[in-house]
Amino acid sequence: MSPPAGTTPAGQEPADDIEYADPGLARERTELSWTRTAIAFAALGAALLKYRPVVGLPVLVLSAVVWRLGQLPGTAGAGDVRDRRLLLITVTTVGVSLVALVLSFLGPGIVSLR
Amino acid sequence: MTDQPGGKNPATTSTDDDGTEPDARYTFANERTFLAWSRTSLALIVGGLAIAQLLPPFPGIPWGRHVIGTPLILLGCAVSVISYLEWKASQRALRHGEPLPRSRLPQILAIAITVIGLIAAGLALLSAVGVP
Numbered sequence: 001m002s003p004p005a006g007t008t009p010a011g012q013e014p015a016d017d018i019e020y021a022d023p024g025l026a027r028e029r030t031e032l033s034w035t036r037t038a039i040a041f042a043a044l045g046a047a048l049l050k051y052r053p054v055v056g057l058p059v060l061v062l063s064a065v066v067w068r069l070g071q072l073p074g075t076a077g078a079g080d081v082r083d084r085r086l087l088l089i090t091v092t093t094v095g096v097s098l099v100a101l102v103l104s105f106l107g108p109g110i111v112s113l114r
Numbered sequence: 115m116t117d118q119p120g121g122k123n124p125a126t127t128s129t130d131d132d133g134t135e136p137d138a139r140y141t142f143a144n145e146r147t148f149l150a151w152s153r154t155s156l157a158l159i160v161g162g163l164a165i166a167q168l169l170p171p172f173p174g175i176p177w178g179r180h181v182i183g184t185p186l187i188l189l190g191c192a193v194s195v196i197s198y199l200e201w202k203a204s205q206r207a208l209r210h211g212e213p214l215p216r217s218r219l220p221q222i223l224a225i226a227i228t229v230i231g232l233i234a235a236g237l238a239l240l241s242a243v244g245v246p
Contacts, residue, residue, distance in 0.1 A: 026142040033149045040156045047160070051167075082145065083202075089152050090198040097159045097191035104166035104183050 034070020037089070038063045044096065055099055062092055133209025144204050151197035151219060155190040162186030172241035182234050189226045193219060 041063035049056030069085050135141075166183030196219055203215045 026139040030142040030146050030149075033146045037149045037153055037156075040153045044156060044160050082141070086145070086148055086198060086201060089149070090194050093152055093155050093159070093194035094191050096156070097187050097194070100159050100163040100187050100190075101184065104163055104180065104187065 038067035136208040158190030174244035
């Protein structure tokens with residue numbers, strides 16, 4: 001038997017209010033987002049590792065660093081820490097883009113290395 | 115010097131900003147948006163590199179791959195930097211209880227991808243016409 005409209009069974013929160021009642025879900029989703037970003041770095045590193053190990057290995061290490069950064073507590077009030085973490089992601093991405101730019105122009109293409 | 119109206123706890127405020135710490139959920143949401151844009155920029159960089167290195171050269175247009183790949187890599191770099199600046203601006207607005215600034219990244223991305231797509235289509239047509 002369903003509860004009357006406007007009420008919920010004892011011990012249960014309405015589905016729409018779970019996020020409001022438990023902000024930890026936001027934290028968890030953010031950690032998952034960090035994990036996805038780390039996986040993106042790892043995928044790039046693995047792809048580069050096959051053809052350019054010197055470049056791929058540092059990117060793989062960076063992916064581990066990104067994953068670890070996502071595990072660090074990002075509590076409210078840790079604005080400076082958060083700023084530095086996100087700045088590190090930006091600097092890393094800019095660095096990767098510069099390396100990619102150099103790789104795209106220098107040396108033989110990957111196709112010709114096969 | 116930071117003046118905290120209403121006797122706010124200094125521990126909940128950033129040292130370089132005189133605003134107050136917003137609801138943690140908004141801060142996390144802002145962070146997730148930045149991370150999503152970072153992944154987009156990584157995808158653009160990988161795509162540009164793959165086009166420049168993996169794509170066979172256009173017949174008769176050997177530089178064609180770079181015309182497509184290089185802008186994608188530069189776009190990825192720009193998206194990364196702009197997303198950080200927008201994260202900072204949004205965080206500042208949240209701390210001061212102001213309206214969130216409007217993001218320009220969707221517009222930039224849409225225009226840039228459209229232009230690069232048109233260039234790619236032009237190159238494909240040129241190479242097809244130029245093949246004897």
